[in-house]
Amino acid sequence: MRKGTLILAAGLLCAWGAVSQAWAGDAVKGEELANTYCAACHGPQGEGMQANPPLAGISEEYFVKTMQAFRAGTRQSATMGALSGSLTDEQFAHMAAYYSQFEAVADEFRIDGPLHHVSASVCKSCHEDIFAQWSGSMHAQSTALRDPIHELMYRQEVGDPRAEGEVHNRSQRFPVCLNCHAPNAAKDQVTKLDAKDAYAEGVNCVACHQISGYKGVRRAEGGLRLGILAYETSSDTLQGATGFPFDKTRAEQQGNPHLPTGELDTFGVVIPASLPLQGNPRMLRSSELCLGCHHLRPNPQGVPLCATGDEIEASGSQVTCQSCHMPIANGMANHSMGGGHSVAMLNRAVKMFVDVESNGEGVMAHVVMENQLPHKMPTGAPFRNVQVKVTALDADGNVLWTNFEKHAQKEDPRSYLFYQLADDEGKPAMPPTATQVGIDSRLEPHERRVLTYEIPAQPAVVRAELLYNLVFEGMKPRIMELTDDEELLQPRRMAFYEARL
Ligand code: HEC
Ligand code: HEC
Ligand code: HEC
Ligand code: HEC
Ligand code: HEC
Ligand code: HEC
Structure with a gap:
């Protein structure tokens, strides 16, 4: 899993090269800052702890840009937003120099940072059937790297899906397309979609299973928030349809990474599950899970292009999308999610x-x-x-x-x-x-x-x-x-x- 991050680091060097020239970071000053502000969550040498991602071996450019995004609020995180608010670019550069000098953490069991960075290949090792169904779906082909029909329009409207810093031609803003077609990249405001597997995979497992609530696509104050912006998401706890009953015996829990093993660490604290999951049937069994991306999408002139959700609303139908698009077969909700391609x-x-x-x-x-x-x-x-x-x-x-x-x-x-x-x-x-x-x-x-x-x-x-x-x-x-x-x-x-x- 670290491979994704290392590729990202190499890939972005040229695009963000300017950053490191502006501030030559001092690792000694960086260590002091890191110990004061960051070690409690990210570990003394950035090795990471539970949901707090590792920072060891992070590329300096990625680090600085990410901290700036937290500070500006373009990458949303309640914790990191508050923490980065009082820090300067110079301090970012010092900490970047400090964390980048360590060996990247290689630990198969840990989630590599927030949930939206987790690749479908992690889930594949246990959920093979669902992975196979998803792989054949348009959700797995939803980015311009994999869907030639989308690629044609994306290149015309935005540009190169392998380049950083691309903007939507007409609005000159971050390409809105990615909010739906590459939601994990949109969360990080990244346009280089091959920088991480979780970006290139488009609407992958965590794209849906991180969704914890629905805000709606229409803002109360007018205007729209589309795709991933229409949802509340969890950065550390997968959302499932049922959750697990509390009375499950230890034996049954064996090998289920979504449940704590019951083991304690040196200090007597329960070691949490490596892939924590919570039951959220209200969200996962509702059409709202789909509507953030499927409700409607207007072009820059306000003309509706797709409006599947509006159509259903107008029809007055109470049938959920899942009942047709995710039928239960062999005891499992089918993830092929066919549409016009099927x-x-x-x-x-x-x-x-x-x-x-x-x-x-x-x-x-x-x-x-x-x-x-x-x-x-x-x-x-x-x-x-x-x-x-x-x-x-x-x-x-x-x-x-x-x-x-x-x-x-x-x-x-x-x-x-x-x-x-x-x-x-x-x-x-x-x-x-x-x-x-x-x-x-x-x-x-x-x-x-x-x-x-x-x-x-x-x-x-x-x-x-x-x-x-x-x-x-x-x-x-x-x-x-x-x-x-x-x-x-x-x-x-x-x-x-x-x-x-
Ligand atoms: C209270 C716990 C906490 C503290 C303290 C904290 N962080 Fe974080 N940090 C997090 C969590 C949780 C995330 C994942 C947030 C997300 O993306 O939703 C995160 C994410 C990050 C990321 C993004 C990593 C990636 O792979 O994209 C960076 C960089 C980072 N933190 C740096 C810092 C620095 C530098 C400090 C100290 C100034 C710090 N953090 C202090 C909890 C913390
Ligand atoms: C609100 C979410 C959303 C946004 C924003 C969005 N799309 Fe889509 N797009 C979808 C959905 C959902 C589908 C497929 C299902 C459907 O047809 O409704 C789709 C389908 C497409 C298709 C057809 C793909 C195929 O395989 O036939 C193209 C092309 C496309 N989008 C281009 C774009 C471009 C270019 C942008 C940005 C300018 C964009 N979309 C923005 C949600 C969105
Ligand atoms: C487009 C959204 C979406 C994507 C993408 C998605 N899921 Fe799901 N998944 C759901 C929904 C919705 C349910 C609940 C269905 C129900 O219970 O009716 C679900 C249910 C499940 C279940 C429980 C199955 C059962 O029937 O008991 C598992 C396991 C699961 N998903 C794993 C995955 C994995 C692994 C991936 C990636 C390979 C994935 N999901 C991708 C939406 C999604
Ligand atoms: C080490 C094995 C393993 C890995 C890796 C794994 N799971 Fe699971 N998962 C399980 C087991 C075991 C269960 C419980 C039995 C079942 O439903 O298949 C489960 C159940 C689930 C459920 C159903 C729970 C519910 O409340 O509906 C969902 C959803 C799910 N996993 C999603 C994921 C996603 C998404 C990933 C990747 C981020 C993932 N799992 C990775 C083993 C795994
Ligand atoms: C994060 C955004 C997102 C979520 C959530 C989402 N989808 Fe999609 N979906 C897309 C995009 C983007 C595409 C189009 C991919 C393409 O064609 O390029 C798509 C494609 C589809 C298609 C296939 C269309 C075709 O061309 O064959 C169906 C059917 C579909 N989605 C149903 C659902 C259902 C049902 C749910 C809820 C359980 C759901 N989606 C949740 C973004 C999303
Ligand atoms: C009664 C069953 C049923 C329900 C309920 C249903 N669909 Fe469909 N849907 C279909 C069928 C069948 C198709 C294929 C025909 C078509 O493309 O219109 C389809 C097609 C689609 C497509 C493919 C469009 C494309 O461009 O290829 C999308 C996207 C979609 N549905 C989304 C949804 C969403 C989102 C919901 C819930 C709000 C939903 N559907 C509810 C049966 C259903």
Whole structure:
């Protein structure tokens, strides 16, 4: 686990080189300060104690920048915020010189600093199945290092996911994207996402299991706090759905790092659990756990891009997100959390059938679609789209008629379910620049919609298919330059029905 920190130290040397030139720290003065202010929690030589992370072997640049972030409040910590407030940059430099001279602590059992620095690989050693499910989910691919669709937009809106100090072009602020797509990096106000595994992993185990409370995305005083800012988090205690019963016997607790072993240290004090965990069903079993990141997200002009949470709220549905997205299978809450990338999940979204009646020389086909979901279909990212493809075939399977050949939107607009953003003149615009909502033809929560077609032929079969696309056609070539995954942008068949005559 120390490896992450060491890589971080090396990686940031050039970016923060200027800091060390400004203050040549004096390790002797640093030792005095450290003993006075810091040793009680971080240990005399920065070896760390329980939830107080080790400082030994820390890079000077990382140390100074981190202390400045605590002082400015851009990295939030009640303890460190108060402590750093009265200290000067010069004093930071002295302590940096002191702590950096020690060997980094190598101890497999300890959490490397606050919870949001813990990599999923730590959890993997015991929770293999859940790790495997999570690894295949979009939560594990949520950063620009791993998701080519996000990478395309991130590079355009922000810049290089491997560089420190990047800002969001339009706002000139810390990239808001990271609040949701790389919440652990956002907590530290870091934009170099390969600096720590816990950053590169995006929405990893601790990203969710550190969430202890929900503040909401809308501030009482107006404005929004998105993603990780919408939550209260714990820096030292994992949050679980159930917790553990108090009457568990020691034998049952063996090997469970979330419970204290009952052993005492030299001074008779109970040694705490190495990965303390507390039961918090109110949070973990509620939709609020998801809403900080999934409620809504507007672009800089205030136009809503994603609004899954708002959609559910408006529908009045009381079903939690977990009940569909984390079904219990084999006694375990499933962490695959499928959405638009998952055919299995898409197959559950819409009930579709076709009623056919004869109509003189031809037939009349009613394509009935019932959205099973308490959110829109498709929901989420604004380039998701669905085509309703209707085909009439003869007994040999020859196509007699179809509602569109190539372009659903041009040839049969009502068969195209999508969310189009627009500019001032109402012309289609991309998410970052849009100033208003253009067309929203998606199925509303629980909507039943019927499309009726007059087919001028006598088919043996009328077939209807729903074809789901992650992005608009125009975006596909640029995304394919960023990935080898041939399947990624292929249309997914989410519903299929054949009416035989
Ligand atoms: C009362 C206990 C306490 C004291 C005293 C304290 N710290 Fe901390 N420190 C913490 C905790 C807890 C964290 C983890 C905070 C978080 O990130 O949420 C922390 C985090 C840090 C970090 C960030 C480490 C990392 O890996 O990112 C640095 C640097 C740090 N402390 C330096 C100091 C220095 C220097 C002093 C003395 C001036 C000091 N601390 C005194 C408790 C303490
Ligand atoms: C997107 C948020 C999220 C992420 C990411 C996440 N979890 Fe969970 N996890 C939850 C929620 C919510 C529950 C509670 C589900 C329930 O009880 O209905 C849960 C439950 C669990 C449980 C209890 C399982 C059971 O059914 O008893 C374990 C163990 C667990 N998570 C481990 C992990 C590990 C390990 C990772 C990373 C590989 C991880 N989680 C990633 C949200 C998350
Ligand atoms: C050394 C083994 C080990 C490691 C490492 C480990 N766990 Fe666990 N965890 C357990 C055991 C044992 C249980 C209890 C039995 C079970 O639920 O599987 C448990 C249970 C849990 C639960 C369910 C408790 C509840 O109240 O719902 C959650 C959540 C959880 N672990 C999350 C994590 C996360 C997140 C990590 C990584 C930061 C992690 N665990 C690392 C062994 C481990
Ligand atoms: C810390 C922020 C965060 C939290 C908390 C969170 N998510 Fe996500 N989720 C994301 C991000 C970011 C993505 C998109 C990753 C991408 O496509 O680049 C995502 C993707 C998804 C997807 C997949 C979409 C697709 O394209 O296939 C589903 C489904 C989902 N989340 C459901 C949930 C549920 C259910 C919860 C609560 C149990 C939850 N999320 C909690 C940030 C979060
Ligand atoms: C009744 C079951 C159900 C409930 C409840 C539900 N979803 Fe979904 N969700 C689905 C299905 C099925 C899909 C796939 C179809 C689609 O993309 O619209 C989906 C898709 C998604 C996607 C994928 C969007 C994308 O861009 O790929 C996200 C994100 C999502 N849901 C989040 C949530 C959140 C957050 C909640 C709770 C506030 C929630 N869902 C509640 C069934 C459900
Ligand atoms: C409030 C949280 C939040 C913020 C802030 C945010 N996103 Fe997202 N983003 C999500 C979620 C959640 C998803 C996936 C689920 C969905 O479609 O709703 C997503 C999906 C995406 C996708 C589609 C990914 C795919 O695999 O199809 C792109 C592209 C994207 N976001 C780009 C960005 C960029 C660029 C920024 C910053 C300018 C940003 N996002 C800011 C939450 C957020």
